[in-house]
Amino acid sequence: NAGVTQTPKFQVLKTGQSMTLQCAQDMNHEYMSWYRQDPGMGLRLIHYSVGAGITDQGEVPNGYNVSRSTTEDFPLRLLSAAPSQTSVYFCAIRTGTGNYGYTFGSGTRLTVV
Amino acid sequence: GNSVTQMEGPVTLSEEAFLTINCTYTATGYPSLFWYVQYPGEGLQLLLKATKADDKGSNKGFEATYRKETTSFHLEKGSVQVSDSAVYFCALTSGGSNYKLTFGKGTLLTVNP
Numbered sequence: 001n002a003g004v005t006q007t008p009k010f011q012v013l014k015t016g017q018s019m020t021l022q023c024a025q026d027m028n029h030e031y032m033s034w035y036r037q038d039p040g041m042g043l044r045l046i047h048y049s050v051g052a053g054i055t056d057q058g059e060v061p062n063g064y065n066v067s068r069s070t071t072e073d074f075p076l077r078l079l080s081a082a083p084s085q086t087s088v089y090f091c092a093i094r095t096g097t098g099n100y101g102y103t104f105g106s107g108t109r110l111t112v113v
Numbered sequence: 114g115n116s117v118t119q120m121e122g123p124v125t126l127s128e129e130a131f132l133t134i135n136c137t138y139t140a141t142g143y144p145s146l147f148w149y150v151q152y153p154g155e156g157l158q159l160l161l162k163a164t165k166a167d168d169k170g171s172n173k174g175f176e177a178t179y180r181k182e183t184t185s186f187h188l189e190k191g192s193v194q195v196s197d198s199a200v201y202f203c204a205l206t207s208g209g210s211n212y213k214l215t216f217g218k219g220t221l222l223t224v225n226p
Contacts, residue, residue: 104158
């Protein structure tokens with residue numbers, strides 16, 4: 001998954017704690033997004049951004065905040081973690097224009113206890 | 114809104130068997146269609162895609178044809194290998210939501226020697 005770096009790879013939080021999942025890209029692509037993957041649910045879009053300073057909600061935004069101050073970074077913040085946020089989180093960028101595709105990071109496995 | 118329905122797994126096959134994973138979709142406009150693969154413990158990788166009706170995407174022996182009349186994009190492979198064991202996701206982008214990937218729930222494929 002060259003070009004999209006997610007950190008950390010694993011994290012355990014206690015209910016009510018906060019944390020930030022990091023996503024960085026080095027390919028200067030405008031579109032970045034966050035998905036969560038849960039068993040039997042596929043991947044669901046949390047938030048996305050079409051450029052620095054522009055963000056919008058996806059399908060399941062509640063409990064998550066994002067900001068996009070630079071083209072390179074798109075962090076996902078959990079302000080008060082809940083067990084329902086236990087999931088695997090993927091950051092994705094959209095590459096290309098007419099013949100576009102999506103490149104995913106390697107994921108962050110988050111457990112909230 | 115957009116939606117993707119793919120056959121539920123798990124699917125278990127013997128090596129060299131023929132594989133079909135069904136995928137149908139509902140979308141506004143003219144969607145682009147994708148198949149992603151997720152190997153154990155890894156992120157998602159693009160397997161193949163098709164951007165207009167009757168296009169055939171192919172990669173690594175896998176094929177899928179964009180059928181507008183049946184709103185389908187079934188994944189096929191003539192002879193599976195143990196190394197094909199993974200979760201397969203059908204996905205689309207469409208209309209004003211060209212930035213947003215909508216996923217099916219995924220199909221787990223296990224290939225036995």
